[in-house]
Amino acid sequence: MSDIHSLFTGVLPTHNHYGLRNTQALAGVSHVWQDFFARALAEQLGQAPGTAVAQDAQPMDASVEPNVGSDLLSQIVTQRHCDVQDTVIAPPEPLFLPIAEFELELLPPAATPFPDDEIVAQQHQQRFESTWVRPSVLNAGQPLPAPGPAPQPKPLSLPIAEFELTLLPPPAEPYPTEELQAQQKALDFDCGWARPLIINNLRLAA
Numbered sequence: 001m002s003d004i005h006s007l008f009t010g011v012l013p014t015h016n017h018y019g020l021r022n023t024q025a026l027a028g029v030s031h032v033w034q035d036f037f038a039r040a041l042a043e044q045l046g047q048a049p050g051t052a053v054a055q056d057a058q059p060m061d062a063s064v065e066p067n068v069g070s071d072l073l074s075q076i077v078t079q080r081h082c083d084v085q086d087t088v089i090a091p092p093e094p095l096f097l098p099i100a101e102f103e104l105e106l107l108p109p110a111a112t113p114f115p116d117d118e119i120v121a122q123q124h125q126q127r128f129e130s131t132w133v134r135p136s137v138l139n140a141g142q143p144l145p146a147p148g149p150a151p152q153p154k155p156l157s158l159p160i161a162e163f164e165l166t167l168l169p170p171p172a173e174p175y176p177t178e179e180l181q182a183q184q185k186a187l188d189f190d191c192g193w194a195r196p197l198i199i200n201n202l203r204l205a206a
Helices: 018-026 031-044 068-080 116-138 177-205
Strands: none
Touching: 031 068
16 A cells, blocks of 8 residues: 555546546557457457458347457458558659740641731721711711811921032032043043044045
8 A cells, every 4th residue: 555645636647547547548549458358259269360261240139249340340341351451642743835935837827817908907997986976976966066177287397408508419529630530631632632633534424
């Protein structure tokens, strides 16, 4: 009796405490004790403690003998016979999807552009419908608005070359002095010697 110690309320030591031992020994709801009772029942029925063969449970009278142990034993044997396989969980693999921004052959074919004359005709038709047909249809049967003042004439600003010097053609570059002298010498040669000689030969030939 000297080993029994009085402890404070709420303290549950694990050494030399018979109250805790009794609680563990009498706790029938523990899975460990259920397995122990199931093994003891299996040995009592004649099975070796490790055999995987399950015998058919004999029908018993529930009013005479409880059948909790046999049910639990059958459940344990059934669980041990389950084909448990380890599932290998592999990391996710990258998913390669074609992107139309980089794979240009995946894009739909480009639309054929309209010819220039058809674009001009469409623009003309759109302008005609927007400025004349649509207002006429929307304002049909409505009173005409009062006409406003006409726009005042504005002076027409035209560029004049006499005042806009930038519109004049650029002045010609003057000839250098050596070229002017050569041109004057050639002109004097033509007018003083070549021209009279040619005219005289023409007269003689005539």
